[in-house]
Amino acid sequence: MSTPTKGNDEDAKKVVDLFRDIFGYHPGFRAVHAKGILLRGTFNPTSEASSLSTAPHFRRRSTSVIARLSNSGGVPTQLDADPANNQNGLALRFLLSSFPRREKTDIATVSTPFFPAGNVPDVIGFFRALAAKKVEEFIRTHPAAAAFINAPKPFPSSFATQQFFSINAFKLVGKDHKVTYIRYRIVPKDGVFHLDEKEAASKPPNYLYDELVKKLETGPIEYELLAQIAETGDVTDDCTVHWPETRKLVKLGVVTLESILPNSDEEQKDLEFFDPVPKVEGIEPSGDPLIDLRSVAYRFSGADR
Numbered sequence: 001m002s003t004p005t006k007g008n009d010e011d012a013k014k015v016v017d018l019f020r021d022i023f024g025y026h027p028g029f030r031a032v033h034a035k036g037i038l039l040r041g042t043f044n045p046t047s048e049a050s051s052l053s054t055a056p057h058f059r060r061r062s063t064s065v066i067a068r069l070s071n072s073g074g075v076p077t078q079l080d081a082d083p084a085n086n087q088n089g090l091a092l093r094f095l096l097s098s099f100p101r102r103e104k105t106d107i108a109t110v111s112t113p114f115f116p117a118g119n120v121p122d123v124i125g126f127f128r129a130l131a132a133k134k135v136e137e138f139i140r141t142h143p144a145a146a147a148f149i150n151a152p153k154p155f156p157s158s159f160a161t162q163q164f165f166s167i168n169a170f171k172l173v174g175k176d177h178k179v180t181y182i183r184y185r186i187v188p189k190d191g192v193f194h195l196d197e198k199e200a201a202s203k204p205p206n207y208l209y210d211e212l213v214k215k216l217e218t219g220p221i222e223y224e225l226l227a228q229i230a231e232t233g234d235v236t237d238d239c240t241v242h243w244p245e246t247r248k249l250v251k252l253g254v255v256t257l258e259s260i261l262p263n264s265d266e267e268q269k270d271l272e273f274f275d276p277v278p279k280v281e282g283i284e285p286s287g288d289p290l291i292d293l294r295s296v297a298y299r300f301s302g303a304d305r
């Protein structure tokens, strides 16, 4: 289990402060992914999942989940098709037990596989450049940041047609202590459908959330939880180094989102932050330094709600 360091505390605080410089300070809301909605549902694993990891939610027939779908920016009133903030988030909490001890583990994913930086100094450098409106200058000397800025980030037609990536790698440990490095993907059962620019520009401010409410009246939304499997030699501690698309994808299970949580707006303020550090046997961080940095940053941001 990884322990946050003092260095991480200072660095994470710096990044959260930079988010507030970029998006403004909105008390009661997340520093980023400020606009979102909480749902409840279930996770049903495949048999492949339990052969890769001893994690309880991969061994049980069914586990309750809480999910939060979000927009990526730090402004709670952000338009869903705002070109300045065109990413979505999907955070999942697997509720493993409530007694005698509350046990849970989380996955937080976003809708592009790109992240602008693979180490702590570059994360700070990127968001500092963004806050100072000097990104153009920064990307000239930072190819990963350039790849992130230039990556297409189309708006989805619906949350139910958006796909999501953990970006960071994780280490799955099986019964025989066999280690497999993976990156999660969450893929909608309805297929991936995006809007073109003209369609996006014509959408109402909250089109994703309005559509979600209507869609859930007709039935649940389903996503497949997949693991992209690393091969020997693949980089697992730098999320800007992508693994070839030919890497095997293993289906770990199906996430079914059934309903919006009553009092979602209040509940998402009270909810303990989604922690990128795994909290169960059978899943460990990969050595990617951003996992700890994220965990501490989420704690700082969450402490302010």
Ligand code: HEM
Residues within 6 Å of the ligand: 012, 015, 016, 029, 030, 031, 032, 033, 036, 068, 069, 070, 089, 090, 091, 108, 109, 110, 115, 123, 165, 166, 167, 168, 239, 273, 274, 290, 293, 294, 297, 298, 299, 301, 302
């Ligand atoms: C590397 C890939 C990353 C992914 C996939 C990711 C994903 C997410 C998601 C889905 C959320 C929303 C959680 C929720 O709904 O409550 C979130 C929130 C957040 N992220 Fe990230 N993130 C990444 C990197 C980072 C980094 C490097 C930082 C800063 C060091 C960061 C800082 C934050 C903060 C402060 C929040 C708000 C947490 C809260 O207040 O609960 N993220 N992220």
